Amino acid sequence: MTATLSAGPAAWLVCGRCSAMLYGKRYARGARVCPECGWHGPLTAAERLEQLLDPESARLLDTAVSDSDPLGFTDSRPYTDRLRDARAKTGMPDAVLCARGRIEGNPVVVAAMDFRFLGGSLGANVGEAVTQACEIALRERTPLLVVTASGGARMQEGIVSLMQMAKTSQALGQLDEAGILTVTLISDPTFGGVAASYATLTDVIVAEPGARLGFAGPRVIEQTIRQTLPPGFQTAEFLLEHGVVDMIVPRVELRSALGRLLSVANRRPDGEPHERPAERVAVIRDPAGLPERDPWECVQAARRLGRPTTLDYIGLLLADFTELHGDRAYADCPALVAGLGRLDGTSVVVIGTQKGHTARDLAARNYGMPTPAGYRKAARVMRLAGKLGLPVVTFVDTAGAYPGIEAEEHGQSVAIAENLKLMAGLPVPVVAVVTGEGGSGGALALAFADRVLMCANAVYSVISAEGCASILWKDPAAAPQAAAALRVDARSLLALGIVDGVVREPGDGAETDHLAAARALHDALADSLAGLLPLDQMTLVTARRARFRQFGAGTSVVLDDDPVEKENAR
Template sequence: MTAPVLQHQPEVDVDGGTPAWLVCDGCRRMIYGRRFARGGHVCPECGWHARLTAAQRVDLLLDEGSAEIVATPVTAADPLDFVDTRPYADRLRAARASTGMPEAVLVARGTIEGCPVVTAVMDFRFLGGSLGAAVGEAITGACEIALRERTPLLLVTASGGARMQEGALSLMQMAKTAQAIGQLDEAGILTVSLITDPTFGGVAASFATLTDVIIAEPGARLGFAGARVIEQTIRETLPPGFQTAEFLLEHGVVDLISPRPALRPTLARLLGVATRRPTSTPAATMPAAAPGRDVVREPGLLVQRHPWEAVRLARRLGRPSALDYIGALVEDWTELHGDRAAADCPAMVAGLGRLDGTPVVVIGTQKGHTAAELSARAYGMPSPGGYRKAARVMRLAAKLGLPVITLIDTAGAHPGIEAEENGQAVAIAQNLRLMAGLPVPVVAVVTGEGGSGGALALAVADRVLMCANAIYSVISPEGCAAILWKDPAAGPDAAAALRVDARALLTAGIVDGVIPEPDGGADVDPLGAADALRAALTSTLAELIPLDPPTLVSGRRARFRRFGTPTTPTPTTPITAPPATAPSVPAARPPMGGHRSTADLDEARRSS
């Protein structure tokens, strides 16, 4: 699969610049040249994105007048005295003459909508943007500038892979640039890749895909091996759109696809949130709402009703979903996709934004309101990829020092063959461990159903809240009834026995507070429900944000350590040695489980 090439017509504008008319090789239509240039070299008919030079990229992305080009080293030597059909030294001279660039990457400081950034932009015209020693040195140098100045790094990639003419020296640049990105991770500095067409080989397998956020232009191709090589190796026909941005978004590799005109605002939102620039009064400095109004902490203040009624209220399709709450509460929202391994779970949403001016990470399970939405979102039951996506974004929150908010409404983790094959239990377990040690504030809110370990995987938090009509349980009432009552219709009895409602859970200390809902439920007044959630979150974050990481982590671990701990010390029976003259007689072993017969034991096993 080769990239389309824009066909330039001979007729040229009177100013001698942009051709008056072009033919797009994507749709084969005639395009007016000036319209094409004004649109960022994007076909207005089919949306095909033409390749840009490094200088054009800098002009497109950075604020006018802000760009400061950084000198980068030039590799003049030919380390292998390499010759194929022509000497490597001749190829370098020709590339420099035709592009006007010393090498295949341009490094610059600047701003994007006022946000400082260091950027390294690759140019495919220079020997296919291949990764040689000079390119590796320039990318590493850009990382070191970002590290020294504590400024986010933006990498714009365009490459066919490693530069073969430099042999193993080129291969070493992959490790060199990867460790430079790793140093930015350790320092808590945001890194972003913009994938343009094409990005392959050693670049794809190093710095291009190691960043915190991977953005791709529409149709951009990214992969380790090229499609032609893969087809020749495996002797199979590749699926349509293989290795394109759209294919990779579906398979969890890239975070989002951004058309060229939307790139600057998208990058500005990310940079603004990640660098924690407040846009209004931060939540930490806001006065907490009056106790008992934002979060109810006394069970006696809650309405007492049968738990089965709470189950029915929690499951109403009209209740606000995670995306509904995010749309009402979170500004500058940028959703991130994919687990960077194989999948993008639609039942799990995650991203960055601002809550009343405070930068936050929000993660939630997403159901929907219609049959089509429920089906598309897997009924809000995350796959292993969903939990791994959540974990990836939580690690990003820890790196950037951003509070984490989780919104939970799920019957549980997705059951099925594929989920088990992909390690559902492992993904949940790893989230439990990860959340227990996150060095940032974590607030979990059960907004609807909190089902089993699938919900707990997002609820190991400093504060666990739930909405007044939500439920939280080890198993669904129907599932419990089917197992223990042998009758799914006994769900109401199971709900009462499990005590799944907010009042019972607050009494037991499982949740720390309950968020009031509008009369009739959150689905009757979604905006009122969102306002109540906002008040609860801002007041809770105001308590947590001032705490240092060790205090947060120790407090969170202590919270979960106490569950099931005896309230009074358990007396111990001292062990005494038998008399020296007493014969050694084996102690009588009681029947297993206290049952007196094998028949009783078998019946107990069947019952459980």
């Protein structure tokens, strides 16, 4: 906490992290962020609403407040006395303020907590206020933003406080069922019952730099089980790495970041005119339109480091992109990128494997081979797409799923299988593009789609050519023969019906002109989405399942309950 050294408007303060002397007015103008070390000082709930909501847009909600003391609790003082003092000190009825407002013009319901009021603890009044905010968001079909600052459940209310975790979690679940976006802003600190309920149940979790989040606080952990905690334990940076939070946003950038997210998730028009491009041959659908090529040459072309990556395509194709991180379980896989953005003004979810252009990039991104955390991150973001009704675009460029010991320990097979089942029933349009290598089940886990496209120099196979050669030819040098036998090239796969179309590449390959490659991919995506967006959910899912049902069937399948098909089959 900051400490005031002198009174009046020119008060000097001491930074709570680096102990630097801070001039009060400058500190306030900088949103209470230390200019020396970036430490984000505490804000009151009223200051939060002022900082986040558009000027003059905030309207406080009249949430019910009770004076009840369910346990008649007394420690060194009666609980009722503590409540009275907290109200007098803060001017608040309890530890949360709720309001309607707008963020960058986007309507939102906000529940902002205040740590000054009994440590922001979760009591009946707080639980009731947050639940009422959820109910208002549900009734008005408006996104919900929760700003957390809490030490946990309110001990003075005992088991009644514990029940608030269930009540608020239920309310968040109803917003999920209704397809309404929910967002949490984690401020320091957020612990205990709040962390284990509504703080971590939202669609997107944003954290301020250095904010701490956890179920048990460091002191509790150290005192109860005597564990030595790693540096930076439970901070936003630690939690981003471990897959719990989606992003860390400095305070001065919060309004614009939240506004961008709300705008895209709500499919709000971006104000830019968007016209369909002039008629072009966006996708080649006839194998005769493609030249015959040596499959091994295609393998080598697909692996060129200069080819555009998922992040390259995102930068060239999408506006207002917000990247989401983490599987909410144990890690954020850098080999898989996911987020929301706009393609020609249409809000979309984009998911793709990410390699890189240098040895350092490749190592940092695990050579584009996703771990189970990557596939679970993809699944989480696809479920969000289904909830919000946003089409999904996937970019596939991977040698395959990561095959290491840790991946097996965390259920690589299960993660891939769960993605396949999820994508089979996803109630929104899905377009997959193999942009480079499409390696085995690790690629298919992102390519169970309504339209499966591939770039002209891409390859798609059950196994790498080298792997097949080692197993069946007993000689890795036989990879060219294996590639030919596996028919991994775009022309062969289009003829087999595995892909629905092939996207042309400029010159000798996409790596020679990223902009031209992106234009071609843009036209292919725009063409595919134009045909899918008008379709209802049942039509989409039924057709997608039928597309994959046909592979390997050999003969027509007659359903037991379809007498017309039975008669035709005779």
